[in-house]
Amino acid sequence: MDIGWFVVLSAFIFCIGAAGVLTRRNPLVVLLCLELMLNAGNLALVAFARMHGNQAGQVFALIVMVVAACEVVIGLGIIVAMYRNRLPIDVDEMSELRG
């Protein structure tokens, strides 16, 4: 398989994720779409690691997975806090930082 196919696929997945972040209103789904974008980046990193025959790209992808896990944990914590405070679960309604 040519590496180019993987890069094209990663570009399209990133695009779908960006579209989801821009159009969806449920913060849970926005987080899921952020995961899509991070995974597209991961796919590109692994593809380029294969192209250059260098495993540093795979280590970088592993670190990206760690960052994604942290982002999920904090994001879900904020969503649970929103639910506890009876705020609307909707990114359009949430326009203030003060809780």
Next chain:
Amino acid sequence: MWFEQFLFFVTAIGALGGALGVVMLRNPFYSVLALVVHLLALAVLFLLLRAEFLAAAQVVVYASAVMVLYVFVVAYIGGADEPLRPEGGPLATFGPLFAAALAIELSIAVLGTGLEAVDTRGADIGPDFGAPGQIGALLLRRFLVPFEGASFLLLMAAVGAVVLARRRRGLEA
């Protein structure tokens, strides 16, 4: 060789379908399940790219642990169907517009300039490329500082999640 191409196209369709499912499905619970399909397809793609350890980590950590967290939170806050946007504010019009612009731009980049530079099968690699031992040696020798930084980041995220999600009124409430 044909089997590799067949596998690539099947899993690429799975990954794209999963991604579209995440964005299109109204119920957040189904979105989470679509993301699981997407992540499993990506793990197969990682295997095709000879990233064995990363594929295993993708399935064990991402498609299992992180997604279980999502399922719990969806069950906790109630996975109600998202209502359709009542009538368009500025976000309702500009969001899809911007997404479409990004798609067109990426298509032009893919179709127009071509990807001659990456149309290779990749460098020659040994049989243990991407094996756990190789990745572990890299993490503990060349990338020790990012490795420790990642562990510190995970610790901070765990503490932060506890602080964010705890109940406000004392311990008994």
